Amino acid sequence: MRKVDDVKLGKFLSLVLRHKPETIGITLDKNGWADVKELIEKVRLSERYIDMEILERIVRENSKKRYSFNEDKTKIRASQGHSIEVELNLKKMTPPKILYHGTATRFLESIKEKGILKMNRQYVHLSMDIETARNVGQRHGEVIILPIDIEGLESIGHKFYLSENKVWLCDDIPSRYILWDKVIR
Helix, strand or coil, X not given: CCHHHHHHHHHHHHHHHHHCHHHCXXXXXXXXXXXXXXXXXXXXXXXXXXXXXXHXXXXXXXXXXXXXXXXXXXXXXXXXXXXXXXXXXXXXXXXXXXXXXXXXHHHHHHHHHHCEXXXXXXXXXXXXXXXXXXXXXXXXXXXXXXXXXXXXXXXXXXXXXXXXXXXXXXXXXXXXXXXXXXXXX
């Protein structure tokens, strides 16, 4: 199978494991895990080809490390980014003093007014470095990178979690905790 096919299949898996498991008729457990055999079977029924070798390659080679297996590879889940309620058992962590949120310039006025909102996801996603934030923002148009005042957020009780694939997660971020004088275009 070509790399392009893996990317398309990976995006489909992202839809199923993060947002709409009902698309192929599977159920995720409360922690977001899907049974691997059932996933493979139901993906095949959706007229896409997948087997364990392909699934392992997608998990291993996905540049964003979006998915993970349990220890015996009988279950799989998305590392973060769910719009459905799952409990990932994330541990509260202390992040660096500044994290970054990559987005499109077209969202800037709304962000200035309302802050960075998790919208239909469980958490706001933040990056440790500018390059990763830029890559995230590129998906939405002309990129702007917003540095976030982490100490300020912690002072008002914000909690931060680090996902398995090294994405920092938190609740909505009020606009006043964006370091507007350090925005990167």
